Amino acid sequence: MAQAETDVILALYISESFVEAHLSHNQKLIHFNRWYLGKEGLKGGLQKFFLEAGIEKARKAFVASRFVEKIFAYRLGGSVAILTTQGFENWSGLRQPVQQKAAPLSSADLMFSLEERCTSDGHIEKEVSDADITALIEKLRQKQAKRICIHFLNAAKNPHNQNKVKEALVKENFEVFLPAFCAEDPDEVSAWRRNILNASVSGTFEEVQEELNEGLKPFLPEGERAAFFSSEATLFDREGHLRLSSLWGAYGAWARSLKKQNPEKFNILFLGLEQFCLLNPEKQTHIWQSPWGHIHMPQVQNQPLSLQPTTVIELSPWGELSFGTQDLGFEPGPMFMGRGQIPTLLDLWSESTGDIQGVGERRSPTGLQKFKNQLWALNKTSSNPIDSEDQIVSRLREVALRKLTLSLAMQADSPKIICLGALAPVFVPEFKKRLSHFQFELRPETETAFLLSQGHEHAL
Amino acid sequence: MLSNWIHEVADLFLSAEKSAALLTHDGDLLHTKSDLPFEITGFKNLAENSLKYVPLKAGDVMITNDSYSGGSFLHRYSFLMPLRPADGAHPGLLLCVRREFSPGLNICRVLDDEGLRIPPTPILQSGQLMTPIIEAMSLHPCCPKDFKSWLQATVSELGELRRKWLSAEKSCRLQFSSAEIKKYLQFSQKYVTEKILEKAQGDARSEVRLDSGEVLKLHLEIHDGLIKADFSGSSPGFKTHVPDVATFGACYEALSNFYELKMFNNSGGFSCLQVTKPLGCFLNAKYPSSTHQGLRTGVAAVQLAMNMALHQIVKSPQPLRSENDLKIEMAFAEGSRWLSKWSLKSGCEALSVEKIESRYPLRFLKLEKDPEKFQLNLEFKTLAPCQVRWLTDFTLNPPRAPRGFKAPLPNLFERLNDKGEWIALPSQGSTDLPPGTCLRASLHGAFVR
Numbered sequence: 001m002a003q004a005e006t007d008v009i010l011a012l013y014i015s016e017s018f019v020e021a022h023l024s025h026n027q028k029l030i031h032f033n034r035w036y037l038g039k040e041g042l043k044g045g046l047q048k049f050f051l052e053a054g055i056e057k058a059r060k061a062f063v064a065s066r067f068v069e070k071i072f073a074y075r076l077g078g079s080v081a082i083l084t085t086q087g088f089e090n091w092s093g094l095r096q097p098v099q100q101k102a103a104p105l106s107s108a109d110l111m112f113s114l115e116e117r118c119t120s121d122g123h124i125e126k127e128v129s130d131a132d133i134t135a136l137i138e139k140l141r142q143k144q145a146k147r148i149c150i151h152f153l154n155a156a157k158n159p160h161n162q163n164k165v166k167e168a169l170v171k172e173n174f175e176v177f178l179p180a181f182c183a184e185d186p187d188e189v190s191a192w193r194r195n196i197l198n199a200s201v202s203g204t205f206e207e208v209q210e211e212l213n214e215g216l217k218p219f220l221p222e223g224e225r226a227a228f229f230s231s232e233a234t235l236f237d238r239e240g241h242l243r244l245s246s247l248w249g250a251y252g253a254w255a256r257s258l259k260k261q262n263p264e265k266f267n268i269l270f271l272g273l274e275q276f277c278l279l280n281p282e283k284q285t286h287i288w289q290s291p292w293g294h295i296h297m298p299q300v301q302n303q304p305l306s307l308q309p310t311t312v313i314e315l316s317p318w319g320e321l322s323f324g325t326q327d328l329g330f331e332p333g334p335m336f337m338g339r340g341q342i343p344t345l346l347d348l349w350s351e352s353t354g355d356i357q358g359v360g361e362r363r364s365p366t367g368l369q370k371f372k373n374q375l376w377a378l379n380k381t382s383s384n385p386i387d388s389e390d391q392i393v394s395r396l397r398e399v400a401l402r403k404l405t406l407s408l409a410m411q412a413d414s415p416k417i418i419c420l421g422a423l424a425p426v427f428v429p430e431f432k433k434r435l436s437h438f439q440f441e442l443r444p445e446t447e448t449a450f451l452l453s454q455g456h457e458h459a460l
Numbered sequence: 461m462l463s464n465w466i467h468e469v470a471d472l473f474l475s476a477e478k479s480a481a482l483l484t485h486d487g488d489l490l491h492t493k494s495d496l497p498f499e500i501t502g503f504k505n506l507a508e509n510s511l512k513y514v515p516l517k518a519g520d521v522m523i524t525n526d527s528y529s530g531g532s533f534l535h536r537y538s539f540l541m542p543l544r545p546a547d548g549a550h551p552g553l554l555l556c557v558r559r560e561f562s563p564g565l566n567i568c569r570v571l572d573d574e575g576l577r578i579p580p581t582p583i584l585q586s587g588q589l590m591t592p593i594i595e596a597m598s599l600h601p602c603c604p605k606d607f608k609s610w611l612q613a614t615v616s617e618l619g620e621l622r623r624k625w626l627s628a629e630k631s632c633r634l635q636f637s638s639a640e641i642k643k644y645l646q647f648s649q650k651y652v653t654e655k656i657l658e659k660a661q662g663d664a665r666s667e668v669r670l671d672s673g674e675v676l677k678l679h680l681e682i683h684d685g686l687i688k689a690d691f692s693g694s695s696p697g698f699k700t701h702v703p704d705v706a707t708f709g710a711c712y713e714a715l716s717n718f719y720e721l722k723m724f725n726n727s728g729g730f731s732c733l734q735v736t737k738p739l740g741c742f743l744n745a746k747y748p749s750s751t752h753q754g755l756r757t758g759v760a761a762v763q764l765a766m767n768m769a770l771h772q773i774v775k776s777p778q779p780l781r782s783e784n785d786l787k788i789e790m791a792f793a794e795g796s797r798w799l800s801k802w803s804l805k806s807g808c809e810a811l812s813v814e815k816i817e818s819r820y821p822l823r824f825l826k827l828e829k830d831p832e833k834f835q836l837n838l839e840f841k842t843l844a845p846c847q848v849r850w851l852t853d854f855t856l857n858p859p860r861a862p863r864g865f866k867a868p869l870p871n872l873f874e875r876l877n878d879k880g881e882w883i884a885l886p887s888q889g890s891t892d893l894p895p896g897t898c899l900r901a902s903l904h905g906a907f908v909r
Contacts, residue, residue: 120823410625
């Protein structure tokens with residue numbers, strides 16, 4: 001297919017385990033594909049995608065990504081060192097919510113402090129000494145720290161000490177991360193947490209960016225790189241302080257794009273392969289309740305539904321077959337895809353996934369049988385066993401649908417709900433039946449189409 | 461449908477609230493939660509005491525903060541609202557939400573000196589705000605600033621919550637029959653009983669002496685999955701007075717943590733606990749005794765006694781916590797007040813050094829935590845004249861640790877004198893401080909094995 005190079009735009013939605021790619025020409029779909037990252041990498045997948053589309057050149061590439069979330073599952077910190085005002089070395093850790101029991105954001109070995117102090121009115125009460133900075137650099141080298149977060153108290157009021165240390169560290173080739181303070185939420189630890197997370201995800205983010213840009217190199221104009229959506233639907237590339245906000249980049253882009261097409265109030269129901277959530281494009285939320293405590297992060301109001309596609313099926317404390325709280329994700333994924341060992345919600349709807357790219361072709365009869373066997377075994381140990389296999393599945397489906405509709409009915413604040421996502425065609429007909437006082441609109445476009453329309457705006 | 465459907469519904473419905481309950485008009489608690497877990501059992505008394513005098517229709521709202529009517533601290537206001545009336549086989553449903561406004565450290569002799577005490581009072585009836593009543597409350601000398609607007613906003617939020625419930629009721633089955641509720645509560649009771657039976661049965665005694673002179677004596681029996689806490693022999697209240705429902709709540713909180721029963725915070729779960737308190741003892745306080753100190757250190761004493769007795773009967777890898785906190789309130793000349801928000805149990809989540817330093821003439825010097833020893837140390841300095849009030853306990857008579865445990869050091873509040881020495885202050889008190897005074901708070905929270 002020969003298209004004018006300047007008019008072709010690529011949108012990518014990179015989630016934890018899947019990539020969705022969408023090429024458009026003058027805002028019209030040329031080609032769409034979704035692939036599983038466990039099978040096909042980002043670079044290889046992109047090259048294959050362009051080949052299938054028969055497109056040689058694109059003008060721009062826009063990316064919404066959630067892969068940062070994957071990094072959270074692992075211990076964060078890596079080579080990130082934290083530098084604080086003396087006496088406050090453990091302050092971020094101390095503020096971590098006791099109930100969440102998340103691992104600390106930073107390693108105890110990589111906590112350093114300097115004798116310095118700025119007061120709340122911006123007066124430098126104690127200036128950091130050159131000798132202390134020299135000694136610090138030595139310690140950082142010994143610990144092989146590469147990225148340094150500087151967290152001095154009241155630095156937003158007067159960054160003199162912070163800047164002095166930063167300059168010295170940058171000179172020694174350390175990568176320095178400074179917290180972005182905001183007047184709306186003057187809580188220092190909120191800014192510090194965000195800074196540590198940006199620094200922690202930095203290495204992996206850059207690796208993914210490099211792989212992505214390497215894959216796109218033959219197709220984009222010389223020097224052009226993929227632009228990522230931030231939570232406020234702005235674009236970024238190398239800006240380290242926006243990396244974390246990429247988690248909500250898709251929400252911002254969908255909300256803006258759909259708001260233009262719909263003057264009345266509505267909610268967006270996203271039923272993706274990896275996530276079910278409800279967005280309110282009219283409202284912004286400023287706080288992210290992260291596992292490490294609250295973080296100031298403006299984003300479109302979004303609430304996960306009470307069940308997710310890969311929520312585990314297990315015996316509840318009541319002894320009945322039900323859904324647990326753990327969301328397994330796609331590594332290894334639902335049992336019907338062959339690798340999973342634990343039954344999940346999506347296994348109950350495996351026969352409806354045949355047409356879903358990236359999933360349909362990976363369905364495994366052995367996996368499906370394993371799922372049925374496991375469900376049967378769980379059923380036998382439950383307090384109220386059911387006699388037939390089919391009935392177990394239909395009962396669990398009923399439980400899932402009840403939970404999801406309850407979640408929707410309680411969370412939606414508009415009668416109109418626009419539905420997106422690969423699993424929307426599977427679930428929305430059921431929701432329509434059960435929630436008759438809501439008006440569901442199942443959009444034929446993929447969610448990447450709305451990224452494209454936002455991308456077009458930026459490209460103009 | 462699932463036996464725990466009631467739990468699922470209530471849990472989702474109350475997800476945004478810190479302290480709330482869903483209960484029936486008959487007084488069955490279907491689901492409760494609170495950031496101060498000793499409060500969870502009080503919702504039943506609150507509804508019973510309130511509805512006895514004030515009949516409410518669906519959508520009406522009633523307020524109270526009376527600790528003798530099932531409430532908690534005076535700065536925690538309970539709002540009761542019927543969601544739907546009884547209908548044939550379906551008992552009516554009530555929502556109770558508890559919210560905090562302008563907290564302080566108010567230690568007085570009688571409850572009415574602690575602050576504005578509101579007995580159960582309707583504030584919204586047939587969609588109309590009871591403006592004269594709200595006006596009268598806001599004119600009370602103890603009424604906190606901006607209370608009226610906060611109250612109006614809260615009533616409007618409750619209306620929104622009810623709207624959400626009614627919207628969900630249209631499509632999801634939220635009308636629970638009496639039979640379903642009975643089954644759900646029986647199931648919860650059975651589960652809790654089984655959980656208790658899984659571990660050792662037996663009995664134990666523990667004793668806690670409070671600095672204010674009260675002695676708490678507990679005889680705990682665990683037999684056949686039923687737990688009996690008998691406080692016979694406990695002394696009358698001198699300064700520490702714990703209302704009846706808070707004593708029960710503190711006992712249940714200890715059990716709930718120990719046996720991991722959080723999902724069963726309902727009437728079924730609560731029925732596995734029996735608490736006996738002699739009349740006139742400090743755990744059975746009567747109006748008009750002040751309850752603020754009782755709800756802080758008295759509740760901590762009950763939880764500590766329960767924890768010590770439970771660890772004697774059941775070998776558990778769980779840490780044995782002292783439950784004791786150190787609360788500090790600083791009042792400055794210009795009228796601002798800062799109340800410390802740290803505890804070993806809940807951590808320092810809400811404490812922002814920069815926010816505090818920019819709002820109050822205070823400077824933090826050091827903040828440290830030793831997670832293994834459950835120890836928290838904070839040093840700070842006053843930058844303007846102020847009055848400091850503080851409260852902790854168990855410093856004069858450290859609790860006798862169960863076998864195999866070593867009691868933690870007592871909490872300490874210290875002041876740096878002119879010679880540069882740290883001088884320990886008594887466990888509670890109030891004093892004026894000049895600018896430049898350095899203070900140190902050390903919290904020790906766990907018994908070491």
